[in-house]
Amino acid sequence: MTSDPLWEVFVRPRRGLSHTHVGSLHAPDEVMALRHARDLYTRRQEGVSIWVVPASAITASSPDEKDSFFDPAADKIYRHPTFYELPEGVQHL
């Protein structure tokens, strides 16, 4: 049974917050994955909603792509709101 597929588990801690990745587990199908997730990740009232997603359905960025993906953002200070000076007299901002 170690060949059961891997599932990623997301739990919403309470209403109004978004689902957060909490871990992963093995299960034969989505129904059992959801039940195992309930047992493994919400034993102490951690959540009000659970998502399980087949790990194989997730496309992840590769560490090799770190430079091309993320570094260009570092020197573009105009993307941050603090780059802009507030004109005199602007309210409600």
Next chain:
Amino acid sequence: MADDALIAAQRLSEWVSRAPTLEEDVALANIALDQLGVARLLLQSLGDEDELAYLRSDSEFRNCLLVELPLGRYRGDLDFGWTIAWLLFLTAAQHLRYNDLAGSDPVAAKAVKESAYHLDHATQWTIRLGDGTQESHRRIQAAIDELWPYTHELTEGLRERWLSIVDPVLEKATLTRPSDEGWKPSGGREGQHTEHLSYLLAEMQSLHRAHPGATW
């Protein structure tokens, strides 16, 4: 009901660290702990829980025979298909009994939610094992055939309603419901038990009998 839950908890805890997967290990331990929790609340409502759990002899227990049986073909055997059949039969009956009392008893009101989950867990696995591989089908069908006679005592007074839960599950799992003709072992409710209860109690009670009131 208290003894059914207590003995079931002890039996089920034999799976801890031995389940087919880590996920299932936690699930079975969780169910065992729920059973123990309900047993404790019920025993506390009857008297001193330690005295009732640890100091009664086998003939003073009132659990049905099903819960004391080994979770496999022989003592010490642990068979997953067997356990799931056992759990399906037990939790379907528990769910009905707790449901009947949920309106008037706070323990039953708590237990009915838990038992719904236990029943669901057993149902999901019964369908997957019955409608799974040839080997999983063969094993759980064998367990169902062996355990079926014991369900008569378990479901006394609610047989029809119990069948209306169990029948659709067996059907969906492509399993065959055994005949109701023939052997119907009973006596557990009067304190007449199988030898399996004595072994189970020896393990469960030995610590308390050697070190009364021990805590950790």
